[in-house]
Structures are given as structure tokens and as C-alpha cells.
Amino acid sequence: MLTQGERLAEGGFWVLVGTFEGRIDAWRFEDVCFGSAVPETPDASGAWVGPAPGSWVSSLDRSAYMAGVEAIRADVREGDVYQVNLCRVLSAPLLASQGGPDAVALSQVLATGNPARYASRIAIPASDAMPGCWIVSASPELYLAVEGDVIRSSPIKGTAAPGVPMLAKDVAENVMITDLVRNDLAHVAEPGTIAVPELLGEHVHPGLVHLQSTVQATLAPSHEWTAVMWRDLLAGTFPPGSVSGAPKSSALRIIAREETAPRGPYCGAIGWIDADARRAELAVGIRTFWWEPDQGGVLRFGTGAGITWGSDPAGEWAETELKARRLIGLASTDTMTS
Secondary structure (H helix, E strand, C coil), X not given: CCCCHHHHHHCCEEEEEECCCCCEEEEEECCCCCHHHCCCCCCCCCCCCCCCHHHCEECCCHHHHHHHHHHHHHHHHCCCCCEEEEEEEEEEECCCCCCCCCHHHHHHXXXXXXXXXXXXXXXXXXXXXXXXXXXEEEECCEEEEEECCEEEEECEEEEECCCCCCCHHXXXXXXXXXXXXXXXXXXXXXXXXXXXXXXXXXXEECCEEEEEEXXXXXXXXXHXXXXXXXXXXXXXXXXXXXXXXXXXXXXXXXXXXXXXXXXXXXXXXXXXXXXCCCEEEEEEXXXXXXXXXXXHCEEEEEEEEEXXXXXXXXXXXXXXXXXXXXXXXXXXXXXXXX
């Protein structure tokens, strides 16, 4: 899957973006700053100017999404799948130069209004020699972290508004996906080292609460920072289980049947790999905006929910609205009052 595997293993600091559909792009950086060394101030950019609030359209409207939920419930009833993450992509026109809108400005808006553990921004102009990329993410979810010979993944499954209890369905989903991640990490783990140090932890985020579990393992000696490790690790775990479903192969087939727009970096992998230090941190690309220059410029944002036999179609639609509402509000600009 990852043709850059040998280069990633040999050294350097890389920024990596993987789309849900399986394309992996990686850029190697010569100069890297961390923490307080990053040269940025609150006025490092102008004010963010985003799409008008009413200009967003969804790849699946409410009736189509609810019909998809019912179709997936039928798949579960037939025994084809246990859980499927059904997503929709919101898009709005946002004219900008080929390099894209002001990513610094949007990332500062999100950092203030929706801080996230795995927040990131990537603004790389395209050239004849390499693809470009424009992403601003407020992801709260860890896809993969590597520290030497230890690897971790912290899938999120189960969402509720603050003060609202989780449903039994949320708990079942989380346990199912945690077991899937345990199986995925087994592709590169030393036998007997896979553990679950956190199960069904409730984590509070701006505007909602998630259930999170953590799976940890020790890399097998044959996979400690080799090209084989990255090949097998990404092939065995990608796309992340929390945004696909279980069994993963069946879930991906159903996703291709039900969804009408590619997810791109949404639900993919976004992060960095420091091969010299043998460390890496890749987030699941949720709560993520990405801009593309087609039709003069389009800003996109994805939202979804996990569907099981216990799903209520209207409730699942409401969950996608809950996940999107705050961030879409932050990224939109009311031109009448701005």
C-alpha cells in the first residue's frame, strides 16, 4: 500500500496523509520546530473568511441517509455485517487561489472554539514534482502512535450530547471495534503483548462526549522500524476500524454501495513520522476540513455515525448533525455581519 515504506523507515521527519480510499502521500521536511519553538503569534494571519452558513450541501440528505441506515440494518439482519460507519460529506464553495484559503486562520479559529488533542493543519502547494494538500483538522482520535517498539491505537465509538447517557448500542459498538483493532495490530505485534489499558472511557470534548478505548502492543522484532513494519502496519489496519466497521471487508463493501461521495482525507490518516527518533503519531481524519481547487474552490467536511441492528435512523442522522454543528458553525462566515 505504501510505496514510500523504505524511505519512511530509513530516516527523516515526514508528514503523512492517507485518504480513506487508500492513497498515501508523504512529504519529508528538512526543518522541523516543536512546541514553543513554532514561530506563530495570534495575529500571524488575517481573520478567517469561510463559506456562508447556508451554502453547505450534503452528499446524502436526511431521507437518503436514513434509508442507508435501514439498508445497513437489513445487512446486519442477514448476517453480512455487525457494524458499518455510514458517512456523508458536506461541501460549500470557497473561492481562493491555487494555494488555498488561509489555513492558519481557520486552525486558530478551531483551536479557540474546538480544541482537540490531535489538531493539525497541512498546507502544501502543489507542484510538477509533488501533490499539494490543504487540511485543517480538529481530530480527537488516535489512529496509530509508535514509540520505539510500542504501538497504540485509541478508537472512538459511541457519542452523546453532554449530560445524555450512552446507549447500550454505543457500548456494544465500542467493544466490537476495540476487538477489531486488537486483531488489526496483531499483524505486526509480538504474540502475547496485545493489551487494552483503557476500555469504554468517557472523554468530554467540546459539545459532545465520546467513548474511547486504547489498544497497545509491542512490535515483533521483525517489524521494529523497517519498511516491512510500515507496509504491514498500514495494510493490516487501514482504513481505521472505527470509521469503517466490522467485519472490515464487508463494511467497506457496504460503504461503497451506500455513500455517494469519496471521503478523501476524512476518515483517513493524518499525522507525522519521525523515523530518526522512531516515533510516529497519526490521527483518524475526523472533524476535518479539506479544500480542493475544483470549480474555483470547494471546502469539505465529513460527518458520520456507526450503524448497528440497534440503530434508529433518525437518531443516527441526529448524531451526524451533532458532530458537524459546532465545527461547521466555526468555519462559516455570516457575510451580513462580518
